[in-house]
Amino acid sequence: MATYRRPPTMAKAAQFDDAFVGEKPSMAPSMAHLNLTEELRGSTLSLNKRSMVLDEDRFEEQFLRCNICKDRFRNDSLPRMLPCHHSFCQKCIDHLYRLASEQRQSYSSSIRPLASSAVSINCPTCRSNFVATDETIRRLPTDHRVVQLMDFVHHTDRYTVTFCSKHSLQPLNFFCEPCIKPVCRDCTVLDHKEADGHLVMDLEEALAKYTPVLDNAITELDAESICMEEKRIALESVTKTIDKVKVDLLGQVKACMTRMRELIDEREKALEAKVYQEVEKERAKLTEKSEMLESRREVLNQQANKLKTAKDDSNVEEMFRIHQEVREYRAGPPIRIREVDDGLMTSFLLNTRDEAMLASRIGSFGDVTTKVETTSSRMKTSVKPFVYRSSSFR
Known part of the structure; x- marks a missing residue:
């Protein structure tokens, strides 16, 4: 089983509140960002003409969930982007900052950073290090790439695709009337040939008919x-x-x-x-x-x-x-x-x-x-x- 998604004719991005306040951190694109941008740019012209088959659980796990708590991003829990361009929910980022602050308090006064409230935080994904204060944590920007993906999933039609039990990874897109059986593309060539008296039609046509x-x-x-x-x-x-x-x-x-x-x-x-x-x-x-x-x-x-x-x-x-x-x-x-x-x-x-x-x-x-x-x-x-x-x- 896989999820069949049909992109909407006009997918309008949701109007989320921009969480950028004050000076924004460096927005130099990461390789993941560049790759995703390139993929989205390359598929923009074909969104209205193509359908896609994807593993919804895997897609959600990789793009739409916080990599720390595994909770799904929502309108009231938007993804916040670190300077390394990896995104997590605000709750988990606050937790990282709190742990770093508690660890800083355990240091002796001779080795504490000069800035009284600055702490060093490591990204849980790439281990990149950056210095943060309570103010910079509050001003972390919203990751609008993930917001767009959330909106894309929300506005996308979907339904389940059943694969042929005889031919691996072949969806059942056809229907053989004499056999009263849904078949895949390979079945129409091998086992349900019209030359042998089989009458094959499109599955949607068969559903509409029957x-x-x-x-x-x-x-x-x-x-x-x-x-x-x-x-x-x-x-x-x-x-x-x-x-x-x-x-x-x-x-x-x-x-x-x-x-x-x-x-x-x-x-x-x-x-x-x-x-x-x-x-x-x-x-x-x-x-x-x-x-x-x-x-x-x-x-x-x-x-x-x-x-x-x-x-x-x-x-x-x-x-x-x-x-x-x-x-x-x-x-x-x-x-x-x-x-x-x-x-x-x-x-x-x-x-x-x-x-x-x-x-x-x-x-x-x-x-x-x-x-x-x-x-x-x-x-x-x-x-x-x-x-x-x-x-x-x-």
């Missing part, structure tokens, strides 16, 4: 996730209805068996067992469907979050990889829940038939059967299933 597709995919994922949650809630309501049906059905069984208690004690137990068995079997089916919906919803949420993160990070390769996974995952038929989509549910009833006729056949009296009926009108979640059209990405 960003709406990705946004639509995220919208569909979010919408389907909401649909799954609504179905799960509706299914919970159906499950509660099944519990009520079970209670009512057991009441019917009890009422019938009470009239024939002496003859049908054995059969009553069998029927109760059948009720529990059938209802629990149906409950298990509903629970399984609910778990299936929840599982699919979690997967959809994870995919949507990954796709959002990759899109926010401008990680193009990850975006299209996740998008491919989404297409493959959703290629199958949509989940249909009969109790919700079709409004049909499995219920139970007690078939008593002719009690008088069956009194002599009590051993086989009664049965628990199932029936399908329309779900409650309160559950109107007849949402059409989402069909993910993978061809839209072509």
